[in-house]
Amino acid sequence: MKIFSAKYDSKMQRISGRHLGFFSILLALIFILGACGHVTTRKTGDNSAGIPKKDSVKTGAIDRGGNTAIKDKVSINFTQHKTLLDLILLLPDDAFSSWEWKPEDRLKWYNEIKANNFYSDATTKFSxxxxxxxxxxxxxxxDGIWSINLYHATDGSTIVITDDHVGDGHTLNFYEVRSNKLKEYKEGESMLSGFRETLKKTDPVEHCSEKFDELEDLIFEYDFSKNDKIEIESSWYLVQESYGNCLNGNAIQYRFNPQTKKFDIEKIYWKPKQRE
Structure with a gap:
């Protein structure tokens, strides 16, 4: 019996030793897995890892007036552009001859800019x-472009010219605004010295009646890109080689005179043209 007991005790010691070794390994694995699974959560906005932050709003292109388009919003500084905004409200409906911008729609657009310094593209549905x-x-x-251009006179009034350019044609409207009251010039082109007549030579060396008649139907382009100047030029086929004996040029450049509220001729010249 003693021999059997000794063998049994020896066997149990070997089994216990094996179990202890197994449990030690198991505990070590649990500890390692627990350590790997413990991850410290970084607070939102923490940039300690040096990852660049992204802007929350994507900024669009900036035009020459310093106005920025952000998604469907167009930024306009109300204070800086108040004079022009006020005048757009004053314009009569016939200033928009090829499209419709009703007074109530313009007022909604104006008030949105006044309140926010921007307006939504959805506010102006057709432009x-x-x-x-x-x-x-x-x-x-x-199918074109509509523009408004202001010229300030010394007496405090403002000359306003709108250009409704659709297809190959231009519809110009001329107004004078003073003390928030608008007056329309029915013969507005007289402010431009009757440019068609100005282009004609008074003593041509050939018979020019047919070429003079062409001026009445000729398409002219208007450049309002400079604040105090207007340039008018003819279409592509009016070139010096063919019309030089009858006309003084195919382009006229005007400068606004704030004293007379007229546009004085700076120069008449032949502008190079390329045949289309």
Missing amino acids: KQKYFEPDRAGFMIV
């Missing part, structure tokens, strides 16, 4: 702003 500066603005419309 898209091309540029907006203190004295000039342009909007892309369905």
Whole structure:
């Protein structure tokens, strides 16, 4: 019996030793797995790892007037552009001859800018702003561009010219605004010295009646890009080689005179043209 007991005790010691070794390994694995699973959560906004932060709002392009388009919002500083914004409200409906911008829609647009210094593209359903500066603005419309241009006189009044350019034609409207009251010039082109007559030579060396008649139907382009100047030029086929004996040029450059509230001719010249 003693021999059996000794063998049994020896066997149990070997089994216990094996179990102790197994449990030690198991505990070590549990400890390692627990340590790996313990991850410290970084607070939102913590940039301690040096990861660059992304802007929350994507900024769009900036136009010459310093106005920034952000998604569907167009930024306009109300204070800086108040004069132009006020004048757009004053315009009669016929200033928008090829499209419709009703007074109530303009007022909604105006109030949105006044309150927020921006407006939503959805506010102007049929147009898209091309540029907006203190004295000039342009909007892309369905099949052309509509623009408004301001010229300030010394007596405190403002000359306003709108250009509704659709297809190959231009519809110009001329107004004078003073003390928030608008007066329309029915013969507005007289402010531009009757440019068609100005282009004609008074003593041509050949018979020019047919070429003079062409001026009445000729398409002219208007450049309002400079604040105090307007340039008018003819279409591509009016070139010096063919019309030099009858005309003084194919382009006229005007400068606004704030004393007389007229546009004085700076120069008449032949502008190079490329045949289309």
